[in-house]
Amino acid sequence: MQRIVLLLFLATTTLFSQSQTELSYYLPQDVQYNPSIPTPQSVIGHNVGKWHITHDKLAEYMKVLANASDRITIEDRGKTFEDRPLLLLTITSPENHKNLNAIQKAHIEATETNSANTENRPIVVYQGFSIHGNEPSGSNASLLAAYYLAAAEGSKIDDLLNNTVILFDPSLNPDGLQRFAYWANTNKNINLNPDPNDREYREVWPGGRTNHYWFDMNRDWLPVQLPESRARIETFHSWMPNILTDHHEMGTNSSFFFQPGIPSRTHPLTPQLNQDLTKGIATYHAKALDKIGSLYYSEESFDDFYYGKGSTFPDINGGIGILFEQASSRGHIQESDNGILTFPFTIKNQFTAALSTLEAANGMRKEILEYQHNFFKNARNEASKEANKAIVFGDEKDAAKTYHLAEILNRHKIKFHDVKSDFTLNGKNYKKGYSFIVPKNQKNTRLINAMFEKRTTFKDSLFYDISAWTFPLAFNLDYDETTTSKAGKVVEELQHLRGGVSAKSEYAYLFEWNEYYSPKLLNAVLKKGLRAKVSMKTFEANGKSYDYGTIMIPARNQDMSTSEIYTFLNDMAQKSYIKIDAVSTGLNKGIDLGSNNFRSLELPKVAILVGDGITSYDAGEIWHLFDTRYDIVATKLDTKSFGRADLSRYNTIIMVNSFSGLSDGNTKKLKSWIEDGGTLVAYKNALRWLNSSKLMKIDFKKSNLTAKNISYEQRGDFRGAQVIGGAIFETKLDRSHPINFGYKNNNLAMFRNSTLFIKADKNSYNNPIQYTKDPLLSGYISEENLDSISSTVPLKIGGIGRGNIIGFTDNTNFRAFWYGTNKLLMNAIFFRDEM
Numbered sequence: 001m002q003r004i005v006l007l008l009f010l011a012t013t014t015l016f017s018q019s020q021t022e023l024s025y026y027l028p029q030d031v032q033y034n035p036s037i038p039t040p041q042s043v044i045g046h047n048v049g050k051w052h053i054t055h056d057k058l059a060e061y062m063k064v065l066a067n068a069s070d071r072i073t074i075e076d077r078g079k080t081f082e083d084r085p086l087l088l089l090t091i092t093s094p095e096n097h098k099n100l101n102a103i104q105k106a107h108i109e110a111t112e113t114n115s116a117n118t119e120n121r122p123i124v125v126y127q128g129f130s131i132h133g134n135e136p137s138g139s140n141a142s143l144l145a146a147y148y149l150a151a152a153e154g155s156k157i158d159d160l161l162n163n164t165v166i167l168f169d170p171s172l173n174p175d176g177l178q179r180f181a182y183w184a185n186t187n188k189n190i191n192l193n194p195d196p197n198d199r200e201y202r203e204v205w206p207g208g209r210t211n212h213y214w215f216d217m218n219r220d221w222l223p224v225q226l227p228e229s230r231a232r233i234e235t236f237h238s239w240m241p242n243i244l245t246d247h248h249e250m251g252t253n254s255s256f257f258f259q260p261g262i263p264s265r266t267h268p269l270t271p272q273l274n275q276d277l278t279k280g281i282a283t284y285h286a287k288a289l290d291k292i293g294s295l296y297y298s299e300e301s302f303d304d305f306y307y308g309k310g311s312t313f314p315d316i317n318g319g320i321g322i323l324f325e326q327a328s329s330r331g332h333i334q335e336s337d338n339g340i341l342t343f344p345f346t347i348k349n350q351f352t353a354a355l356s357t358l359e360a361a362n363g364m365r366k367e368i369l370e371y372q373h374n375f376f377k378n379a380r381n382e383a384s385k386e387a388n389k390a391i392v393f394g395d396e397k398d399a400a401k402t403y404h405l406a407e408i409l410n411r412h413k414i415k416f417h418d419v420k421s422d423f424t425l426n427g428k429n430y431k432k433g434y435s436f437i438v439p440k441n442q443k444n445t446r447l448i449n450a451m452f453e454k455r456t457t458f459k460d461s462l463f464y465d466i467s468a469w470t471f472p473l474a475f476n477l478d479y480d481e482t483t484t485s486k487a488g489k490v491v492e493e494l495q496h497l498r499g500g501v502s503a504k505s506e507y508a509y510l511f512e513w514n515e516y517y518s519p520k521l522l523n524a525v526l527k528k529g530l531r532a533k534v535s536m537k538t539f540e541a542n543g544k545s546y547d548y549g550t551i552m553i554p555a556r557n558q559d560m561s562t563s564e565i566y567t568f569l570n571d572m573a574q575k576s577y578i579k580i581d582a583v584s585t586g587l588n589k590g591i592d593l594g595s596n597n598f599r600s601l602e603l604p605k606v607a608i609l610v611g612d613g614i615t616s617y618d619a620g621e622i623w624h625l626f627d628t629r630y631d632i633v634a635t636k637l638d639t640k641s642f643g644r645a646d647l648s649r650y651n652t653i654i655m656v657n658s659f660s661g662l663s664d665g666n667t668k669k670l671k672s673w674i675e676d677g678g679t680l681v682a683y684k685n686a687l688r689w690l691n692s693s694k695l696m697k698i699d700f701k702k703s704n705l706t707a708k709n710i711s712y713e714q715r716g717d718f719r720g721a722q723v724i725g726g727a728i729f730e731t732k733l734d735r736s737h738p739i740n741f742g743y744k745n746n747n748l749a750m751f752r753n754s755t756l757f758i759k760a761d762k763n764s765y766n767n768p769i770q771y772t773k774d775p776l777l778s779g780y781i782s783e784e785n786l787d788s789i790s791s792t793v794p795l796k797i798g799g800i801g802r803g804n805i806i807g808f809t810d811n812t813n814f815r816a817f818w819y820g821t822n823k824l825l826m827n828a829i830f831f832r833d834e835m
Contacts, residue, residue, distance in 0.1 A: 133176020727779025
């Protein structure tokens with residue numbers, strides 16, 4: 001009997017979910033639809049929700065729709081890493097399209113003047129879908145939303161389109177969406193199976209959430225390190241939308257969330273009126289979802305603190321960001337605490353919220369336009385009080401890092417200047433070409449504050465994301481308050497400092513390790529087969545001081561002629577933005593070039609462990625670093641293939657954050673490889689595994705935290721308050737140690753999002769990086785953890801046989817914008833034999 005009931009249940013749910021895919025299930029029936037506008041099915045070959053839309057079909061439909069409708073124009077803003085188009089549709093009335101440039105100009109001018117007309121000006125709404133590829137209901141709903149906006153007819157839609165310019169981004173993550181759609185579709189049953197144990201709902205590693213290099217792109221709105229982000233940020237600043245929506249998914253047993261989030265977790269730089277307006281918009285969502293009988297909630301989770309998220313980035317730019325989170329079917333149909341959850345139902349909710357957003361934008365148009373105008377008016381008033389105040393940032397020995405921070409400012413339309421001439425401030429040298437000055441008195445002064453501030457006090461102790469992202473600290477740049485009197489010309493066209501070789505040498509060449517792209521140049525030299533050595537001590541040659549880590553390339557006894565070496569080095573120096581010095585003698589002040597304190601270097605042969613048990617974000621960041629910045633070939637070695645792999649091909653293996661480590665047999669294999677001279681670089685929880693597997697003894701500092709006077713209801717907040725979600729801490733460096741080569745200062749800001757605390761070694765020379773006694777620079781940490789981190793070390797180095805293990809408690813390559821600590825990994829790779 002039970003079997004018969006189950007079969008009837010499955011048959012019923014199958015028929016129910018399949019019937020839901022008709023357009024009538026989704027579309028409002030209070031309007032007529034133009035029959036000349038192609039439906040999604042007529043182009044993609046199936047009803048919306050029957051299959052997961054692949055990006056190629058999604059793009060095809062958007063192009064067909066734009067061609068068929070005078071309400072839509074379409075542009076290709078660039079390519080993803082996998083060469084998929086980054087499409088944007090501009091949707092508004094045909095009359096508005098005729099005057100679109102004038103509308104855009106008037107909209108931007110309203111953010112720059114003290115008076116602005118809100119009577120007849122359209123509101124601008126940016127609608128973005130599925131920035132996480134395996135949260136696909138958003139992009140599938142975009143098919144319906146685009147069709148509705150193109151085909152619906154009547155006074156209601158005419159009024160909406162006359163009063164609104166919609167910037168429509170159907171897929172914020174084309175590569176991830178394609179990857180997930182393939183998985184869900186290839187594992188779909190004809191007889192839909194809601195069993196959550198089915199393979200359809202269990203993606204293989206790394207899943208479809210991320211882009212090509214496994215980045216969570218919803219954390220890149222402020223750093224803008226990825227091509228997808230750069231395209232949308234350029235659109236954002238060219239239009240300054242009033243509302244931006246970000247359609248996501250969450251756990252299957254949830255319902256539907258819309259903002260506001262938890263009020264106490266809003267960033268203090270966000271005006272209260274922003275949250276009040278968000279609540280006003282929320283009433284439209286509630287009304288629309290009530291109408292279709294969907295459960296929802298608000299103000300209970302998520303937050304508006306980190307400005308690098310899509311739903312929060314607009315809040316510091318005069319707009320209103322709105323996050324939608326839909327319970328995910330993760331495939332086509334799945335059991336949930338709220339009953340059977342079908343893919344079409346998740347799409348319908350997202351579509352409903354997309355339309356309610358536009359209804360709110362139209363209904364609250366004047367109010368929201370006035371808010372944006374006043375946001376910038378008040379910001380200008382704040383900026384004028386800053387008078388001639390400015391921020392200077394730079395690194396006298398590293399022009400490339402300085403350039404890349406300036407590049408971010410440029411993308412955010414923040415004005416900055418060259419320094420007029422070299423100067424010293426608070427013991428730091430700011431050189432022309434290596435430094436820039438940012439005036440406080442400019443339009444985006446609030447965004448500047450958000451990027452440069454150091455914050456250590458908070459209303460709340462819980463954060464959905466990181467609590468600190470101070471950009472000059474992330475880039476390990478000197479920075480100070482200064483005045484605009486030291487500013488030179490406005491930088492109109494940002495350019496890298498030129499590299500090259502000073503002259504042809506018959507003896508040797510030298511370049512310092514300080515520049516960001518020094519590892520790129522050294523890798524090219526070693527890959528070419530040239531011999532190179534690293535200086536273990538400081539010295540002076542031709543009247544110039546050279547620091548620890550200086551690279552020396554002999555001009556003689558190489559497999560290339562001196563002329564060929566010069567040509568090659570000059571070419572690579574230009575590509576790496578490095579200045580190489582030619583020297584004609586080995587006699588120096590300090591160590592000579594023939595000294596044993598110059599150690600021979602070996603070409604890195606790197607494998608990165610990936611696959612089950614490994615955190616894909618961390619692995620992807622290293623893959624991206626090697627592949628896109630340093631041109632270092634690294635093998636992605638899957639944990640499933642480890643047992644069969646010939647490890648002798650590699651001299652370095654990187655194990656990022658790992659919660660499971662390796663099997664006993666593979667651990668023995670790894671240990672043998674290390675004993676034979678290999679170097680293992682390990683991160684975060686991989687250190688726990690190293691300790692438990694007895695590959696390296698690590699003396700962790702244990703917490704004795706006890707909950708006192710904490711109720712059952714408060715237990716979650718109590719535990720959450722002990723999480724270091726992402727903060728910045730000061731360390732002191734032993735610059736003579738190879739792990740620190742290339743750093744000019746004795747202190748280094750390090751990012752931390754773990755509670756792994758390692759006790760310092762009794763021998764000081766074994767603590768080349770150590771947290772200071774009071775290390776917090778920016779961000780949140782509980783008092784208990786602040787006490788625990790004091791004077792501990794973020795690095796542990798050990799050895800087995802002829803090899804090394806180098807362990808970091810935290811990610812030195814965080815989200816691709818933590819340029820300041822990338823060199824720690826490079827040092828571990830290039831100078832591994834000197835550790």
